[in-house]
Amino acid sequence: MTQQSTAEKLDQSRLNSTQDLLSLTESIRGRRDEKRPVIIVCHGTGCLANGSPNVAEALRQAIKEAGIAAKVVPQIKTTGCHGFCSRGPLVIMQPAGIFYQRVQPDDAQEIIQATLVEGRPVERLLYEDTKTGERIIHDYEIPFYKHQQRIVLKNIGKIDPTDIYDTIGAGGYLALAKVLSRMSPADVVSAIETSGLRGRGGAGFPTGRKWASAVAASKKRPGPVYVVVNGDEGDPGAFMDRTVMEGDPHAVLEGLIIGAYAVGSNQGFMYVRAEYPLAIKHLNIAIEQARELGLLGKNILGSGFDFDVEIARGAGAFVCGESTALFTSIEGRAGEPRPKYIRSVEEGLWGRPTVLNNVETWANVPLIIERGADWYKNIGVPHSTGTKVFSLVGKIANVGLVEVPMGIPLNRLIEEIGGGTPGAGRFKAVQTGGPSGGCLPYELGDVPVDFDSLTKAGSMMGSGGMIVMDEHDCVVDVARYFLRFLEEESCGKCLPCRLGLKAMLEFLNRFARGEGSLEDLAELENLAKAVQDGSLCALGGSAPNPVLTTIRYFRDEYEAHIKEKRCPAGVCKDLISYIIDPEKCTGCGACARSCPQGCITGEKKKPHNLDPAQCIRCGMCLDSCKFSAVVVR
Amino acid sequence: MSKNSIKEKNIIGFTINGQAVEAEEGWTVLETARYNGFHIPTLCYHEAIEPSGACRLCVVEVREGDWSKVVISCMYPVKEGIEILTDSPRVHNVRRWVLEMLLAECPASKEIQALAAEYGVSSSRFASVDKENQCMLCGLCVRVCNEIVGVNAISFASRGTSKEIATPYKVPSTACVACGSCVTVCPTGAMQARLDQVRGDISQRTGHGHAH
Ligand SMILES: Cc1cc2nc3c(=O)[nH]c(=O)nc-3n(C[C@H](O)[C@H](O)[C@H](O)COP(=O)(O)O)c2cc1C
Ligand code: SF4
Ligand code: FES
Ligand code: FES
Numbered sequence: 124m125t126q127q128s129t130a131e132k133l134d135q136s137r138l139n140s141t142q143d144l145l146s147l148t149e150s151i152r153g154r155r156d157e158k159r160p161v162i163i164v165c166h167g168t169g170c171l172a173n174g175s176p177n178v179a180e181a182l183r184q185a186i187k188e189a190g191i192a193a194k195v196v197p198q199i200k201t202t203g204c205h206g207f208c209s210r211g212p213l214v215i216m217q218p219a220g221i222f223y224q225r226v227q228p229d230d231a232q233e234i235i236q237a238t239l240v241e242g243r244p245v246e247r248l249l250y251e252d253t254k255t256g257e258r259i260i261h262d263y264e265i266p267f268y269k270h271q272q273r274i275v276l277k278n279i280g281k282i283d284p285t286d287i288y289d290t291i292g293a294g295g296y297l298a299l300a301k302v303l304s305r306m307s308p309a310d311v312v313s314a315i316e317t318s319g320l321r322g323r324g325g326a327g328f329p330t331g332r333k334w335a336s337a338v339a340a341s342k343k344r345p346g347p348v349y350v351v352v353n354g355d356e357g358d359p360g361a362f363m364d365r366t367v368m369e370g371d372p373h374a375v376l377e378g379l380i381i382g383a384y385a386v387g388s389n390q391g392f393m394y395v396r397a398e399y400p401l402a403i404k405h406l407n408i409a410i411e412q413a414r415e416l417g418l419l420g421k422n423i424l425g426s427g428f429d430f431d432v433e434i435a436r437g438a439g440a441f442v443c444g445e446s447t448a449l450f451t452s453i454e455g456r457a458g459e460p461r462p463k464y465i466r467s468v469e470e471g472l473w474g475r476p477t478v479l480n481n482v483e484t485w486a487n488v489p490l491i492i493e494r495g496a497d498w499y500k501n502i503g504v505p506h507s508t509g510t511k512v513f514s515l516v517g518k519i520a521n522v523g524l525v526e527v528p529m530g531i532p533l534n535r536l537i538e539e540i541g542g543g544t545p546g547a548g549r550f551k552a553v554q555t556g557g558p559s560g561g562c563l564p565y566e567l568g569d570v571p572v573d574f575d576s577l578t579k580a581g582s583m584m585g586s587g588g589m590i591v592m593d594e595h596d597c598v599v600d601v602a603r604y605f606l607r608f609l610e611e612e613s614c615g616k617c618l619p620c621r622l623g624l625k626a627m628l629e630f631l632n633r634f635a636r637g638e639g640s641l642e643d644l645a646e647l648e649n650l651a652k653a654v655q656d657g658s659l660c661a662l663g664g665s666a667p668n669p670v671l672t673t674i675r676y677f678r679d680e681y682e683a684h685i686k687e688k689r690c691p692a693g694v695c696k697d698l699i700s701y702i703i704d705p706e707k708c709t710g711c712g713a714c715a716r717s718c719p720q721g722c723i724t725g726e727k728k729k730p731h732n733l734d735p736a737q738c739i740r741c742g743m744c745l746d747s748c749k750f751s752a753v754v755v756r
Numbered sequence: 757m758s759k760n761s762i763k764e765k766n767i768i769g770f771t772i773n774g775q776a777v778e779a780e781e782g783w784t785v786l787e788t789a790r791y792n793g794f795h796i797p798t799l800c801y802h803e804a805i806e807p808s809g810a811c812r813l814c815v816v817e818v819r820e821g822d823w824s825k826v827v828i829s830c831m832y833p834v835k836e837g838i839e840i841l842t843d844s845p846r847v848h849n850v851r852r853w854v855l856e857m858l859l860a861e862c863p864a865s866k867e868i869q870a871l872a873a874e875y876g877v878s879s880s881r882f883a884s885v886d887k888e889n890q891c892m893l894c895g896l897c898v899r900v901c902n903e904i905v906g907v908n909a910i911s912f913a914s915r916g917t918s919k920e921i922a923t924p925y926k927v928p929s930t931a932c933v934a935c936g937s938c939v940t941v942c943p944t945g946a947m948q949a950r951l952d953q954v955r956g957d958i959s960q961r962t963g964h965g966h967a968h
């Protein structure tokens with residue numbers, strides 16, 4: 124943290140005009156020494172868990188010991204997540220941009236000595252290209268970053284999110300200044316409409332149109348209007364919103380203030396899941412610092428516009444991210460969805476017109492205002508403009524967070540940026556849109572990743588979670604996995620969801636045991652459609668997606684379970700058996716020792732035997748064999 | 757909703773199963789359908805209580821131009837020019853599955869069995885957890901106690917598949933006035949069997965709350 128500088132600069136008195144803000148931006152930029160070494164140590168949740176604070180401390184120590192203080196004191200800066208969490212802790216040496224991965228405290232001395240004193244990189248800590256094996260020095264040359272277009276994430280990994288001056292130096296709040304000095308609320312709404320921005324929280328509703336409806340609704344019924352940030356992010360494996368809130372909280376706040384000005388709101392809420400303590404902390408700091416500078420509160424930047432914001436902690440349930448459940452939760456009641464034939468822009472929080480947008484949606488707003496709707500509109504594809512942040516997880520080499528222009532083909536995202544599946548094989552399927560999204564096969568790899576193409580393929584953009592699967596994943600098992608998650612998260616209010624998800628699971632469990640018939644498969648599809656049509660909220664409404672898409676794209680795999688009692692991926696326990704290949708078995712005995720059933724026998728140095736009658740198919744022997752002699756049939 | 761208010765109201769015209777109908781602004785599709793003699797099954801609806809949209813048995817298909825959607829008639833507001841289908845294939849599909857799942861959920865409810873039979877569902881492929889269960893958690897009892905009686909003696913506890921209707925701490929409620937409204941509105945017969953758990957032993961009451 125750049126604490127000394129923050130304290131010194133917090134003497135800055137309240138900004139009373141947009142001109143005051145511009146002067147502050149200039150003065151922060153002017154004070155910067157472009158040549159001063161800055162060592163960036165990622166302090167995102169992933170790197171923190173891997174011990175990055177110890178790395179930062181070791182680097183501080185090493186700088187002292189090396190005695191460089193005499194020349195220029197290198198600054199250690201802790202930032203939000205860079206997205207490449209699987210390589211953390213990350214250390215980046217600026218201004219050169221040398222990228223070190225998996226850095227441990229023990230590496231600190233060598234990093235300082237080599238990079239800062241001798242001016243050469245530490246080879247062994249550089250990124251190694253997964254295909255060519257070549258070492259890459261700079262972050263911007265690494266394929267993972269090279270093919271991205273980071274605009275929402277542009278500051279993350281560069282600024283200290285707990286220091287408002289660092290944000291302002293990077294251009295923070297310039298869009299707000301522009302809005303307050305030169306734009307009417309209607310201009311702002313129309314800029315957002317022109318930009319083509321669509322909601323990043325799931326449904327892809329046009330943001331400008333939503334704002335315009337709220338304005339219209341509040342004209343009909345004068346009174347308070349609310350703006351709300353949806354930071355509930357309940358999808359397992361998704362962490363884009365967390366990263367934005369932790370790494371650039373002011374971007375979300377600035378977007379919200381601009382939106383409030385546009386729709387005439389004086390009170391906002393940030394609904395953040397309680398499991399995100401770092402995000403809550405950083406947002407709280409951001410709110411306090413913004414208030415102190417007069418960017419929030421009464422008479423913002425002397426414009427006469429009042430707006431303040433409160434953080435509401437999420438109740439922890441996935442369904443609380445649904446708009447009506449989120450409102451009841453903020454109002455202090457159990458987070459349960461309500462039927463909404465009246466839209467929340469008309470009757471939202473406390474029955475008043477309310478604009479609810481996702482974290483990433485809000486973070487796009489300052490960009491559009493600052494650089495113009497036309498600039499924004501040219502990124503991406505016509506009906507899905509701008510970029511989207513995705514989290515790549517599952518069987519993929521570069522697990523992490525990426526930002527790409529909308530419309531990028533699915534396989535470019537997975538192969539080029541994600542580095543493909545580890546090992547020799549290609550990916551088998553990708554679940555896009557989180558647990559209630561759809562499962563798309565390798566053959567649809569050229570599908571453009573945009574709202575409408577994904578929906579057409581039976582999946583959805585959702586919030587941007589991507590789970591990659593390879594040939595060791597069984598689609599019946601995958602469908603069961605997502606359904607079980609959603610069944611747990613169902614609020615239980617409406618029958619098609621509470622009973623239907625359980626009933627769909629009963630069908631799938633039968634298939635996984637090799638039971639059931641092709642007629643059952645057809646009935647499962649009918650049931651899935653009943654749940655889609657009949658459920659109260661989109662949790663139940665979209666929960667059948669994984670079932671319907673796996674049947675649509677992998678029908679032969681379902682049929683193999685049902686007709687041949689065979690699980691082609693070798694996953695469904697009731698349909699597989701383990702055998703020992705006598706050609707490969709060296710008789711080392713490792714499997715026999717690992718087997719909890721004691722069903723593997725044999726003499727030392729002679730091929731062993733496995734008794735299928737006693738085997739519970741736990742897979743311990745498979746994991747223990749170093750000679751690939753245990754095979755799944 | 758009063759259907760014979762003297763005040764002039766906007767009249768809305770649309771069709772149900774192809775037949776032209778008229779409704780006052782603010783009516784729901786269900787109210788209009790029943791007023792005009794169309795049959796739509798309901799479980800969690802009662803005209804004296806705010807609708808909650810839980811059972812989804814009252815679904816209808818609404819068409820507007822080339823757009824079509826399945827909605828619940830007990831809450832869907834009427835709109836000029838829409839076409840309502842009360843028994844389209846999509847509607848029928850939702851209803852038959854809800855009823856088959858309900859048969860397994862509430863195997864002891866005669867009312868559910870009768871309703872299911874009406875839609876040609878006589879047995880269920882799904883597992884019954886509790887053979888004695890009659891409650892489908894429609895929430896009418898909770899809502900009548902809260903909205904009409906105003907004593908909040910019962911409420912929902914827990915959520916998802918472990919959701920249930922209970923008195924606070926699952927002991928007989930001192931708030932219960934033993935009025936029996938919950939029994940009256942219950943569509944499955946479940947509350948009949950449960951009332952004693954809610955009100956406790958009436959003979960022990962003193963008029964100043966009662967001893968547990
Ligand atoms: C079960 C369920 C969970 C949801 N969770 C989230 C969430 O965590 N974050 C989010 O932004 N939107 C979530 N949504 C979507 C919201 O209801 C809403 O559409 C969104 O916040 C609107 O913002 P946007 O237009 O900017 O996308 C969820 C929807 C459902 C049905
Ligand atoms: S669809 Fe599921 S989560 Fe949504 S209201 Fe119904 S039971 Fe609750
Ligand atoms: S937390 Fe450091 S790269 Fe993600
Ligand atoms: S009667 Fe309409 S949802 Fe139950």
